[in-house]
């Protein structure tokens with residue numbers, strides 16, 4: 001029997017609704033991965049409501065929790081670490097120390113960094129020091145980096161001008177250390193206005209994927225977190241980079257279709273669970289030069 005992978009997921013938790021671990025844990029479990037959620041913040045709701053309550057986890061808790069798992073002899077079973085929304089740069093440094101510790105006991109363990117930098121216009125609020133930490137330290141330690149367009153542009157210090165430019169910028173990030181860059185959402189001048197586009201860049205090539213752009217009165221939150229979580233889960237289950245990319249696009253699209261059908265602002269993960277596990281739609285990634 002094939003072993004079930006284990007994944008340490010370090011990102012936000014919201015009591016109500018879905019963002020961070022609250023968007024990713026259940027879908028990752030639903031596709032067949034054991035998830036160890038470590039919540040960097042516990043907020044009442046995601047920050048795009050404009051108000052929230054709750055608190056940031058004390059950074060010292062991260063090594064303490066990793067130590068606890070080590071003490072019961074389980075740390076070596078961790079196949080991957082995922083990091084997303086951080087409450088402080090100090091938390092970020094504690095995560096990198098945790099990744100190093102896990103890699104020392106399991107050199108095959110992967111680290112996926114979703115560099116959530118916030119989006120002031122959309123109301124996604126992230127402290128400035130977190131963005132500096134992601135740019136300066138985290139990217140170089142990641143095996144898989146999953147920026148959105150804004151985050152890709154921040155890494156490169158300029159705005160992308162075309163798809164070809166995005167490919168070049170993502171490929172440039174591989175030089176920092178990651179094996180793979182997944183751009184979860186492309187937004188460059190001249191792109192098609194009826195499609196939602198993503199990009200995968202590995203050492204072996206680049207792939208572009210298009211799925212239909214759906215209309216929402218208010219853009220749902222947590223899509224990025226769902227995307228990076230499912231991608232890592234499928235990689236751990238044995239998919240190639242491209243197969244995991246295609247699966248993720250399909251499963252996320254299924255969630256958005258369900259969310260749209262319910263006229264809901266929050267992602268409809270529970271209702272969409274069978275569609276997450278077995279997407280009916282399929283999108284083929286196209287190889288692109290660069």
Ligand SMILES: Nc1ncnc2c1ncn2[C@@H]1O[C@H](COP(=O)(O)OP(=O)(O)O)[C@@H](O)[C@H]1O
Pocket residue numbers: 119147148149184185196211212213214215216219220221222223224225253256
């Ligand atoms: N197929 C789709 N149709 C319409 N909107 C989508 C679709 N897929 C994702 N979205 C939206 O696109 C946006 C992607 O946000 P962005 O900031 O680029 O990435 P992230 O989700 O990582 O923060 C989100 O607002 C999400 O709700």
Ligand SMILES: Cc1ncc(COP(=O)(O)O)c(C=O)c1O
Pocket residue numbers: 012013014019020043045046047048085116123124125220221222223224225226
């Ligand atoms: C608490 C929290 N976590 C995570 C996110 C990231 O969500 P997304 O997946 O849309 O980037 C947000 C966005 O506002 C948030 O408020």
Ligand SMILES: [Mg+2]
Pocket residue numbers: 116148224225
């Ligand atoms: Mg995001």
